[in-house]
Amino acid sequence: MDLTLNDVSAVIRLVREVCDRWDDPSAWREHLLQGACALMDASVGMMLTEHHGKMYHFGRLSVTSVVGLEEPQRLLVQPAIAQMEDRDYQDVSETFLPGLSRLYENFVRQGWVTVQRGEMTDDQTYYAAPHYRDFRRHLDCDDYVVSIRMVDLPRRPEGIQVDRPHGAERFGMREVALLKLLHDEIAPLVGVRLATEEHLCRDGLSKRLRQTLELLLAGKSEKEAAREMDLSIKTVHEYVGMIYKHFRVSSRAELMAYFIRRAPELKSPSSHQKIFTA
Numbered sequence: 001m002d003l004t005l006n007d008v009s010a011v012i013r014l015v016r017e018v019c020d021r022w023d024d025p026s027a028w029r030e031h032l033l034q035g036a037c038a039l040m041d042a043s044v045g046m047m048l049t050e051h052h053g054k055m056y057h058f059g060r061l062s063v064t065s066v067v068g069l070e071e072p073q074r075l076l077v078q079p080a081i082a083q084m085e086d087r088d089y090q091d092v093s094e095t096f097l098p099g100l101s102r103l104y105e106n107f108v109r110q111g112w113v114t115v116q117r118g119e120m121t122d123d124q125t126y127y128a129a130p131h132y133r134d135f136r137r138h139l140d141c142d143d144y145v146v147s148i149r150m151v152d153l154p155r156r157p158e159g160i161q162v163d164r165p166h167g168a169e170r171f172g173m174r175e176v177a178l179l180k181l182l183h184d185e186i187a188p189l190v191g192v193r194l195a196t197e198e199h200l201c202r203d204g205l206s207k208r209l210r211q212t213l214e215l216l217l218a219g220k221s222e223k224e225a226a227r228e229m230d231l232s233i234k235t236v237h238e239y240v241g242m243i244y245k246h247f248r249v250s251s252r253a254e255l256m257a258y259f260i261r262r263a264p265e266l267k268s269p270s271s272h273q274k275i276f277t278a
Helices: 003-021 025-040 077-082 089-095 100-110 125-129 173-189 209-215 222-229 233-247 252-261
Strands: 043-052 061-069 112-116 144-154 155-165
Touching: 003 025, 003 173, 025 043, 025 061, 025 173, 061 077, 061 155, 089 100, 100 144, 112 173, 125 173, 144 173, 144 222, 155 173, 209 222, 209 233, 209 252, 222 233
Parallel strands: none
Antiparallel strands: 043 061, 043 155, 112 144, 144 155
């Protein structure tokens, strides 16, 4: 289905907003999912990453972001996804998540895949499967669109899924096209313009260190930062040293240059290796 000019503009605007949060993986992923749900009238959004996967065999699966669920429900997501870890795709498709092997075949053949749930399996098979009965039903998640792309730094597959509740209209080709366009725009940026936990970024900084970093980037001196945070200059100086160590810089000029470049650097050069074979 052809998207309207307004659809395309909305996707471009969302990508720009995501890039503005480039150095905070949790923030840019959350904003991306919230925007995707708004674009596609979805109630729940999830992002997943696979580590150390092999051909037709799952590696370790991480749920990197979830929106639209309360905390008790959100806690169910990672354990449910982890049931697929270190298992053959065909086995998972036959015993847990119907249609997964078809999804993966398309991914291998094309190098990408974006599909609506109905393209994977029929209703009877879907509703009888453990993935729906024991997990999705309890989250009030029914129909969905899922998209998988390879990202380069580090090299691995990442997925985006948006869901609608029971009783809602099913997703159509417009929503599939929207998610495809959005993922096509986002995937090449991951690790290149958008930081992950493997990069030098805000991940791992405490609330106080994040606050100190914001003040430094706003051009505040340590004395001014201490006044705004109601802390001693000595404490703020220690915070600044911790920030320099975290970002592996030795001066404010180097710190500012890193944020001006907006090009995330890997914490370890060895992280930039091919860890997925397809």
